[in-house]
Structure formats: C-alpha cells, structure tokens
Amino acid sequence: MKAVRAYAPASIGNFSVGYDVLGAALAPVDGTPLGDEVTVEPAQEFSLRVDGPFAHKLPGDSQSNIVTRCYHYFCQALEEHGHRAAPCAMTLHKNLPIGSGLGSSASSIVAAFQALNVSAGSPFDDDRLLAMMGELEGQISGSIHYDNVAPCFLGSMTLMTGDSRIAVKLPVPDSWYVTVCYSGISVSTAQARDILPKHIPMQDTLTFGRQLAVFVHALYQGESKQAAAVVNDVIAEPWRKQLLPAFDECREKSLSQGALAFGISGSGPTVFALCERETDASNIAATLTQTYIQNNDGFAHVCRVPAQGALTTEL
Numbered sequence: 323m324k325a326v327r328a329y330a331p332a333s334i335g336n337f338s339v340g341y342d343v344l345g346a347a348l349a350p351v352d353g354t355p356l357g358d359e360v361t362v363e364p365a366q367e368f369s370l371r372v373d374g375p376f377a378h379k380l381p382g383d384s385q386s387n388i389v390t391r392c393y394h395y396f397c398q399a400l401e402e403h404g405h406r407a408a409p410c411a412m413t414l415h416k417n418l419p420i421g422s423g424l425g426s427s428a429s430s431i432v433a434a435f436q437a438l439n440v441s442a443g444s445p446f447d448d449d450r451l452l453a454m455m456g457e458l459e460g461q462i463s464g465s466i467h468y469d470n471v472a473p474c475f476l477g478s479m480t481l482m483t484g485d486s487r488i489a490v491k492l493p494v495p496d497s498w499y500v501t502v503c504y505s506g507i508s509v510s511t512a513q514a515r516d517i518l519p520k521h522i523p524m525q526d527t528l529t530f531g532r533q534l535a536v537f538v539h540a541l542y543q544g545e546s547k548q549a550a551a552v553v554n555d556v557i558a559e560p561w562r563k564q565l566l567p568a569f570d571e572c573r574e575k576s577l578s579q580g581a582l583a584f585g586i587s588g589s590g591p592t593v594f595a596l597c598e599r600e601t602d603a604s605n606i607a608a609t610l611t612q613t614y615i616q617n618n619d620g621f622a623h624v625c626r627v628p629a630q631g632a633l634t635t636e637l
C-alpha cells in the first residue's frame with residue numbers, strides 16, 4: 323500500500339439545463355483549492371482524522387463521516403475482487419461547505435475512493451470506481467445521481483448516459499467563465515429533492531428535452547452562445563428558488579452585468595452565473611458577494627470548467 327493524497331474539485335450539478343444528468347467541475351481562476359482532499363497512509367488499524375475550514379460542520383464521530391463508509395465499501399469490493407484489504411490512516415481536509423450545492427459530499431467521496439484505489443495499486447477502472455462513488459452519494463442524498471461525482475472525478479462537463487459507461491465528457495467552450503456564490507446557509511439535498519413534484523407537466527417535459535438536446539448539439543458545433551441561451555431550469559428551479567433569499571434579484575443583477583445565464587448550482591443554495599468575459603464574471607462575483615451572501619461562511623469565486631477532475635499525488 324502506498325501513501326497518497328487525492329484532491330477532488332467542487333462541481334455544479336444539473337447546470338440548470340440537465341437535472342440529474344449534467345454536471346460541471348469547477349476550478350477557481352485564482353488557484354483557491356475549491357475541493358476536498360483525502361490522504362491515505364498505511365497503518366495498523368483504520369482511523370479517520372478530519373481538519374480544514376468546514377471540518378467543524380461535520381458530525382463529530384468518524385463513523386458518520388461518508389469517508390469512513392467509503393473505506394468499508396472499498397474494502398468489501400476489494401475482497402470480492404480477490405484482493406486483501408489493508409488498514410490505513412485517512413485524513414479528510416474539508417474545504418467545501420456541507421449542503422452547499424457545490425457537491426460537497428461528492429468531493430469527499432471522490433477524493434476518498436481515488437486515494438484508496440491508487441494506494442491499493444489501482445485495482446478498479448474508472449467505470450467501476452464511478453459506480454461505487456454514485457452508490458455512496460445515493461446513500462446520502464436519497465437516490466443515485468451522478469451529476470456531482472462524475473464531473474468531480476472525470477473533470478470537464480459530463481453527461482450521464484444511463485448505461486454501463488455512466489458518463490461522457492462534453493466539449494466546454496474556452497470562452498466560458500462561471501461565477502459561483504455560496505450564501506453561507508445549508509440546504510439538504512434530500513429535502514430539496516423532496517419538495518419537487520413527482521410528475522412534470524407535458525409542456526415542461528418538452529421544453530426540458532428540447533433545451534438539453536440543443537445544449538449538447540450547440541456544444542459540439544462550438545456555438546457557445548446558443549448553448550448558453552438554453553441554460554434554463556424548468557424542472558427544479560421554480561420550486562427550489564423559494565428556499566433561496568434574493569434569488570430573483572441576483573439573477574436580474576447578474577444578467578444586467580453581462581451573464582449569459584444564471585441558475586442554482588445543484589440543490590442550492592449556491593448560485594452560478596455563466597459569462598463569456600472574465601471582467602463580467604468578476605463584477606458579478608462582487609455583486610453577488612454584496613447581495614447574496616448571508617454570513618461569514620459565504621464566498622464567491624470566478625471559475626473555469628477544468629479538463630482535469632480528481633488529482634492524485636504520491637507522498
């Protein structure tokens with residue numbers, strides 16, 4: 323077993339136009355590490371230590387931490403695969419706020435599986451690992467959805483296929499900047515899923531299908547403006563925005579400052595503005611900082627969608 327550290331970036335689930343089937347990784351342009359880190363080192367017995375800016379928001383006992391569940395799940399999968407599982411000391415550096423809409427649990431899950439797999443000599447391929455990550459994410463949020471774990475693990479913008487290949491990467495326009503703003507409050511993904519209707523009206527279903535198809539087509543044609551024009555959520559945002567104070571005001575201000583689209587990141591409360599100029603993205607970050615942030619935990623970042631997802635370093 324090798325000692326390794328894995329970093330897994332924050333992500334935007336849904337990207338407004340693809341509820342549960344589209345997601346994008348995030349990398350702040352100023353190099354801020356917006357993602358969790360997990361270290362795995364050989365040890366006599368399993369342990370988990372948690373530190374970092376949002377460690378205090380997690381349950382105090384390590385048994386309740388999703389990283390511990392990842393370890394046990396990974397060991398079981400290893401043994402079923404004919405390998406012996408070894409104990410290790412894990413450390414989670416928790417950079418992402420919990421219940422933020424930035425794929426916080428996904429980031430911990432991806433960093434944990436990535437570190438465990440590399441440490442064990444990479445017995446599992448990407449598809450198998452991604453399936454395990456989705457399984458663990460589903461245990462937390464109430465149903466399996468890959469729109470955070472897939473972009474976090476693979477990088478770029480990913481489209482979920484619904485078959486054994488799970489996710490494919492889409493071409494992201496070079497011109498795109500994404501401003502994200504976390505308000506500082508927590509929204510439970512499970513609750514934000516519960517408030518959605520169980521049936522969607524025919525008109526919204528047709529709009530959803532058309533927009534997602536146009537979005538993917540436009541990305542492959544390099545038509546970045548046409549793609550941005552359909553970044554519009556008819557499935558979740560109409561129900562979820564009531565949980566987000568000042569959401570409509572922030573949308574209006576962002577669009578007036580040059581945003582091509584504005585929406586909820588995952589299940590919120592983080593919002594995102596899609597821009598084609600870095601100066602617009604920075605100005606919008608300043609506006610959202612003033613209008614949307616509610617306490618000292620909040621922040622805003624201007625990001626790119628990085629080609630790289632999880633990163634591993636041998637120690």
Ligand SMILES: Nc1ncnc2c1ncn2[C@@H]1O[C@H](COP(=O)(O)OP(=O)(O)OP(=O)(O)O)[C@@H](O)[C@H]1O
Pocket residue numbers: 379380381386387388389414419420421422423424425426427428430462463470509510511512588589590
């Ligand atoms: N390492 C971890 N990271 C994040 N949440 C964890 C972790 N370990 C346990 N949890 C628990 O999992 C739950 C995560 O809830 P939820 O899915 O709403 O948050 P999230 O993954 O941060 O959301 P989002 O995807 O919107 O960022 C919380 O109850 C949290 O205490």
Ligand SMILES: N[C@@H](CCO)C(=O)O
Pocket residue numbers: 335336341342343423424425467469470511514515558587588589590
């Ligand atoms: N697709 C998920 C993402 C959760 O971050 C949802 O919107 O519930």
